[in-house]
Amino acid sequence: MDLAALENQTRAERWEKGVKIGEGTFANVYKGTEKATGRKIAIKKIKVGEMKDGLDMTALREVKFLQELHHPNIIGLLDVFSVKQNVNLVLEFLDTDLEAVIRDKSLIFQPADIKSWTAMSLRGLEYIHRNGVLHRDLKPNNLLIASTGELKIADFGLAREFGDAKTRMTSQVITRWYRPPELLWGARYYSPAVDMWSIGTIVVELVLRVPFLAGDSDIDQLKKTFHAMGSPTEQDWPGHTKLPDYHEVAGYPPNPWWNLVSPLGRDGQNLCRELLKFDPMARVSAKAALHHKFFTTGERPTAPILLPKPLAELRPRDIAPQDVAGMPDSGTKRKNTTPNGTEQRSIARKLFA
């Protein structure tokens, strides 16, 4: 074994791998512990299969961004190591996610709880955007909750840099229910505003306890969006008819949808309206949203530790069909082959290993 491989093995030995607790599109997730401290961790083992076409973009992006982003409201990457050509990400262990919290009907949310989750999401997102990154897959299932109640943004498999405003990007991002109208109409040049829309739909969902705009196709998603909020006019959103995949979804009358979130009070309603502006240029930024009156007036946000949380531990879920919709168009889905553990290195990194 060569030096680099040895180093890697020493790293791998810091962590004890336990039972499988989840499965995603490109990874299996295991419970684990840090041997030295007994701290609970999660090991995300990327399915590599036969390594025929090289490592998946999704997995690479996750590693790329988590290595650089460090914030209390972003999932912490503790280590990366490899075993037999499998990449393993060691993550802080998180008890549950916001989706599980929303679906647990035995839990009752106070407006101050929603305020707290919203603020934590915005803090993490503001940091992400400040670093020139778009998340592009925000949804309750990707907002994980620590045992302390702290919310952590996870899943950077679709994230990318947006430094250069002239770069064309795919519009096939963000799980449909949380996708803003500009992407549904095929926008190729977009901004952090796409993530802000997702946050808006999540805040409404926290009140409704069901997804706000649950379309069953991309066209239906636009219909559901405008049915709920009224079709956009040229005045609401200048230039939207020029988007690449624009087709008319007119005729839905304006609708005071913000009455749905009246439990949040006038300020909360106003913040939702700012987050869900049709015109991406007019949509509030994460930084501005954090300064919104909603967070400084009325009841204070609940302390994380006091937030409602399901009693049951996080269980693996099946992948919902809409989870797949957010895959980038370049992403040829990797076959779900089990990595062959006994496989030998057929070439060595070094010529004589």
Added chain:
Amino acid sequence: MSSNFYASTHASYWLLTRSELQTARETDLKYATAHQLYCLNIFFASLIQKLGKRLLLRQVPIATATVYFRRFYTKNAVCETNPYLVLAACVFVAAKIEETPVHIKSVVAEAKVVFAEHNIKMFPAEAHKLGEMEFYLLEDLDFHLVVFHPYRALANILGREPADAGRYPKTRVEEDADVRKQEAEDRKKREDEARRAAGPGAAGVKALALPEEEGESEAERVRRLMYRGSGEGLMEIDEGTMQIAWFTINDTFRTDAPLLYPPYIIALAAVYIAFTLTTMSGASARTRSSTQISSVANSLETNTALGLPPPPTSPAEFLASFEVSLPTLFACVQDIICLYPVWEAFEPTPQRASVNGSASAAAAAAAAAAGNQPPKPAGIKFGPEDAEALVRRMIEEHMVDVGHPDNAGKSTPEAARKRTR
């Protein structure tokens, strides 16, 4: 990842000291001279550039690939690896990381073409080998994949881009152009209205009746632009200088600079070199036009009027305004200009003109004029063909050493590595 260089893995783990680099090269130095290794790095960088171009990659992924390659060889020795497989893997990963992925089979196919041109036969043309190499590469990069490049730093320095990317939808220059266009349109509208109000035939007189310039004053403009950043971009730099600085940055990937200095130091060094060139050579002196000089004078007055610090008036002041350590900056300049004579001897200009245009030649002149004396080759000609042969010889000789009876039973690179200590 544009605004937090200091918190990045690049800043934390991949800025090395010269002695760390030296140690990393010990094994290879047993089989080649320092000068030969330097040339090999030029050779490999050119191959990466060629492969990248064939795959239609832009400069940033190519730069990232080159940095990956150099980082890999701070932990490995050329004589212990297949550098051609490594460089293809670097290009493959960099393309994905910079969001312009290419299929593994295209990389293999194009690499075959590029390597054939150089009579390189060591490259295993099988996709799965490249896939495996990708994995070892990632491991040795410690899975640190974000590389900061001097290109963006250069744009920031020259005020071509907002200081904090993403914070502003437009660059300073674009914003300025738009404001001016808007003003011109408004003025035209006002003139038209005035004309219409005055009735037909009165067009000539009306312009006089307009109120004095309602648009943004020059003072306001400066204040608006200064507000966006620190004002450092206000020293206008002509296109020629900008171009030379850009090309110089391309060249730095053939040196150790990306492993030694943060990107903004490299960018400033490139600007410094560009300035030296444009002020020195008669031809480029023309580009510093009189309008430019007067515009500097103007903004100086404006600044005084606004109570702002005056914009820098000379290259020296301009560089000094960045508050960087000058010894570090000059060490970086030195590392860059050392390249040109060596490169020139290795690959004479006509051959590499296709890669980089005239900037390198020009910079070589600068290096010469700066009186720099880089390590001279020992008089023997050493070109790309020799580089290809040297790689083979290094590997063979190393293999013999490892297989030597003295090493019986521990013929691993690990053992080989230990012996060198």
